[in-house]
Amino acid sequence: MLDSRPEVIARDSWVDVNKGTVDRRIFSDLAIYQQELKRIFARGWNFICHETQIAEPGRFFQSYIGEDQVIAVRDRSNTVQVLLNSCPHRGNTVCRSDQGKTRSFFCSYHGWNFDLDGKLVGVPGYEDYYREKLKKEDLGLAKAARVQSYKGFVFASLDPQAPDLEDYLGWVGMVGLNLIAEIGDMEVIDGIQKNRIQCNWKLAVDNLYDWYHPKVSHGSAVRAGMINEQGLQYMNQMVMLGEYGHGIGGAAITEENLAKLSDTLEKGQEPDQIDKAKVWRTTEKAANAMGPLGIRCGGHPNIFPNLWVSAAGPPQLCLRIPRGPFETELWWFTFAKKDQTPEERRATVMIANHIFGPSGLLEQDDGENWSHSTRGSVGAVTGERPIDFSMGLGQDKMTHDSESGQSCIETVVNEHAQLWLYRSWEEWMKAEDWPALIKNHSLPPTGKV
Ligand code: FES
Ligand SMILES: [Fe+2]
Incomplete structure (x- = not known):
């Protein structure tokens, strides 16, 4: 079913914003898909996990940036690392669990072992087979170029130029x-x-x-x-x-609805079931964080x-x-x-x-x-x-x-x-x-x- 037509990716435009139409081959073309992986997923900021999922050193959570598998892990210095889950030796994954707690990431193929910050710390046969000639410092797990959090939501980008x-x-x-x-x-x-x-x-x-x-x-x-x-x-x-x-x-949500809810709360009355879930929106803190339109x-x-x-x-x-x-x-x-x-x-x-x-x-x-x-x-x-x-x-x-x-x-x-x-x-x-x-x-x- 895979399909790749060079003429599709070379088109001037797939989206006609004046007519409101979209070329539907963007949903099936393989070359377009491969371009999305590079130009959208690897370039953009991708949600990886919430900080509460990796609250202490050694806790990790596996996620994806497009098709690139990544491990978010809190390292020994309490920094959140986003490591590419692919061994530099032959490309095998070094972590197979969705989430958990570990002291290191051990590759199941030949046994290379990586610290929580991605450093290569263990190589079987380093003295005997490699005769100490392997440049371990260059063979750690690759890392996301940028990792930042917003209010506990951890995002990563594979592009160092990302804002x-x-x-x-x-x-x-x-x-x-x-x-x-x-x-x-x-x-x-x-x-x-x-x-x-x-x-x-x-x-x-x-x-x-x-x-x-x-x-x-x-x-x-x-x-x-x-x-x-x-x-x-x-x-x-x-x-x-x-x-x-x-x-x-x-x-x-209308301004009237929020004002009515504030009034109900001020009077010490119980809001109805639907309004109950909106109570947090009546606080000054939320209004400041979300702005007058966002809060609605x-x-x-x-x-x-x-x-x-x-x-x-x-x-x-x-x-x-x-x-x-x-x-x-x-x-x-x-x-x-x-x-x-x-x-x-x-x-x-x-x-x-x-x-x-x-x-x-x-x-x-x-x-x-x-x-x-x-x-x-x-x-x-x-x-x-x-x-x-x-x-x-x-x-x-x-x-x-x-x-x-x-x-x-x-x-x-x-x-x-x-x-x-x-x-x-x-x-x-x-x-x-x-x-x-x-x-x-x-x-x-x-x-x-
Ligand atoms: S593939 Fe990881 S140690 Fe060989
Ligand atoms: Fe739906």
Whole structure:
């Protein structure tokens, strides 16, 4: 099924921002996929893990940057290292566990042994076979070029030219992460749920902005009472667009709703079930961290390229990790406040399991659609026909809050964030390096969108 057509990668443009269309061969072409690994995943900042998962020296967590396997580990000096999980001798992995605690990384092939900071510290036969001629200092595990954290979320880039993480995230990316960080002192609940779907990773990403499909795709969940349709707020949506492809799309929380909630709390009354989860938004600290528009965000952020912050239900992160053009691995991280009672934590896990992930009610529906959309990008004729993201295009406007510098589109269900994702994707794919991307990437639009 793999497909590589030089004429596809050489095209002038895959995304028509005026018509709102996307060339669907970007979901199946192997050369495009290989370019994504280099120009998007290796270049960008990728979420690796949360600091609570590697809280003490020796604790490690295995993750991916595109198809490059990495180990995040806290070394003996308490520094977070992100090491490439590939032995410099023959390329074997030096760590096979998803997570755990170790004193070193031992290669199972010939026994080279690496310290927690990646240094090669043990070589069987160093004196007898290598006759002490091996340059051990040059043969440590390779490291991510840049590693930084934002409020406990650890990110890494394989590109030394990457800007600082906070410059990369911008206010839209930070609002996204604050939807979890500002709830309280958070930690990851052990057990990352992983499953594979036969689809291109970008379709799994653009869907998180898609508030058009639930009524149809998840009709059975709506009928079963699993989704409260009112919460979807088709006619009350808010879209924020950030530099480098970040975005937030989905339901808006109104100022009136937040004011009413503050009033309820001031009177010492108990908020209703839906409003209870919004109490943290009424604090000054959260308002300062999120800004006047960010604090009202009830939708779904994506930190480009592939980190979905899902905070409308239990706070979760989902990575859409590419596994070739036709397969995506979904990794679900579920968060809880450190001071949650065991009962509250059980309820968080139970609800999280029932919504997304391999046993969730929703992603079974989504995965089917993404697989068929991916399949539909392969055919000689179907692959030639563009797909459409024109909903709302030219119909809405970006409003700007001059004091905070934040801006958003308030409108009905739309496809602005999806089109922004693909427009930014193309800019990443065309830029030779970070300086070119910094110079040529689109700034969020102003005025009519
Ligand atoms: S491949 Fe790792 S020691 Fe040989
Ligand atoms: Fe869905």
